[in-house]
Amino acid sequence: MDQPTILITGGTGFVGSHLVEKLAELGQKNIHVTSYSDKPGFVHQLLPSSQIHQLDLTDQEKTFALIEKIKPNQIYHLASLAAVGKSFNNTKKVLDNNTQLQLNILEAVKKFSPDSRLLVIGSAMSYDLTKSYDGHSPQSITETYPLGPASPYAVSKAMQDLLAYSYYQSFGMDIIRARPFNHIGERQTPDFAVAAFAQQISAIEKNQQQILQVGNLTASRDFTDVKDMVKAYMLLMEKGIAGQVYNIGTGHGHQIQEVLNLMLGFAEVKIEVEIDQARMRPSDVPTAIANPAKIKDLGWQPEIKIEETLKRILLYWRSQS
């Protein structure tokens, strides 16, 4: 049987690089990625440069040309401007960028590759995590939990999710949506707490930094290993039902303080911790824990324990610089 042609937007980023790694490991050859950046990175060791397309997906003409040329059977659409914290200073850019690239991808597929199966990655941050509704609480978020994003980034992800749904509704396109909860692993940027902790611990171990700076430690989050996350995406590509949306998370919460304590336990030196006001956000939701029953019904199960994940992340940061 012919191998499918796979396109991963944002494929050189954090999650994309793990997805490429997994697909390549399984023997997939026809993997194309788009990358906003022209800097060579991890994925350049895995794919020939002819399959790495440097482009800005907010450029309609280039996005149309790429989809017309590749006509992918499967599209993992990961690309967005990410990072919740920064989006407060960048509201217009985050909204414009994430709207424009979503529209370009949807229109390109509609026009040039209408049979593509498209997995659109949203965010659990789009839910209204500040309240309990109709007997459900932020301790167990199902897919019908009301949307109510608190940050501009989360608004832009809700919009991408809803826009994709409208193309499924109006044009019958083969679109599945995922709403991942927090995920962590190697190559995540230190805009995210766990990577920031690991980077700083490694720097302190090397005597390049004195004190570990942290933000809000009281929040509780549902952390999935990025390697389990990309397996969920692959399962949705295989078995997801068009038009449906799937939460992805373990169903269990960890306080950021607890994660920090685990990591400090893995450190090679004793480390002093200090709250940095600049790392606190204008709004931060106390708890965000998935009810992953729907994707579990398709056969997904997270397999990696958080301690293993945190150790790997620390090893990764020690190997950097």
Place this chain on the structure above:
Amino acid sequence: MDQPTILITGGTGFVGSHLVEKLAELGQKNIHVTSYSDKPGFVHQLLPSSQIHQLDLTDQEKTFALIEKIKPNQIYHLASLAAVGKSFNNTKKVLDNNTQLQLNILEAVKKFSPDSRLLVIGSAMSYDLTKSYDGHSPQSITETYPLGPASPYAVSKAMQDLLAYSYYQSFGMDIIRARPFNHIGERQTPDFAVAAFAQQISAIEKNQQQILQVGNLTASRDFTDVKDMVKAYMLLMEKGIAGQVYNIGTGHGHQIQEVLNLMLGFAEVKIEVEIDQARMRPSDVPTAIANPAKIKDLGWQPEIKIEETLKRILLYWRSQS
């Protein structure tokens, strides 16, 4: 007691003109409106020209300057590019325009008039009207019913609604949201079915047209008289709880066919009806009926019967041209 300074964005449009009329009738003097168009219309008979501000709310500089100058106590934010049908050919423009103007209003209020009470008008079309969820159906849409817009217009309204909520969440702004179901009355554009019927019936009565052209007649909608709708907005401005969202509708559905039959019964001549494929939409939801329990708890009740409304609309179109 001093009268409040009131700003109505889109205040010369269909709903805006009815809101200005009602507020003026109650003796409010400090009513300002913004208008995208520079054409004089109904509202120019009600307000001095110094209170009618011609501007494009997607222009950040001008929007900031207006809010800084007026510092309104109350803002009824009605302005958007409307019309579901047309939005399919205009996706980028509708999304960009409605995102940009929403961001400008929210940022302007945050910066220059943070104590303003802001009523943001969303749309019932943002709900996922194609499915039943958790025991609720499109026969009785509560505010926690999942969002799932089918048209680009509906996506843009969901985004405006969620963006406003994020400013309430992050900055504690005094924002209330409304999700009106269908509303009808004088001065609505014939992009909407009931106005299109009335305009054509009047033209046929005057021998300017032969056959009445219609779109989908099987859909069922919850129609509120625009005069009842603006009373709901005024009640929300007075009693709505910041951060909350309120559906506005009668709770009862009418098939478009039934509305057409009522109007044909009011016509002065016998009228032939023909389906016009150009008036059918790529996607159209079969049923959209509010559960208005939440706003009824604040004391709202629709008062005008649909027959009265339809007669008034027909009289209005007969008086035009």
